[in-house]
Amino acid sequence: MFLTLxxxxxxxxxxEPGELxxxxxxxxxxxxGYLLTALAPVLVDILRQIVGA
Incomplete structure (x- = not known):
């Protein structure tokens, strides 16, 4: 949605420079936002390894 907007x-x-x-x-x-969404599973796995859960 934000990409479209x-x-x-x-x-x-x-x-107009300001609007551009x-x-x-x-x-x-x-x-x-898309990048963070795509990397979320990897980041969760890394945090699980650090915490040891």
Missing amino acids: GGLRYVASNG EKAKQALRNAGI
């Missing part, structure tokens, strides 16, 4: 914001910015930067930040944040 960032893309729509990018298209609707009409080249907001759109790019929204797309970056969506990418970071």
Whole structure:
């Protein structure tokens, strides 16, 4: 959803620098969210090994 909203914001910015930067930040944040979601199982396994559970 956030990736789509960032893309729509990018298209609707009409080249305005402030709006373009907001759109790019929204797309970056969506990418970071997807990355964290993909890495969550790996991070949980690492934490389990550290804690010993």
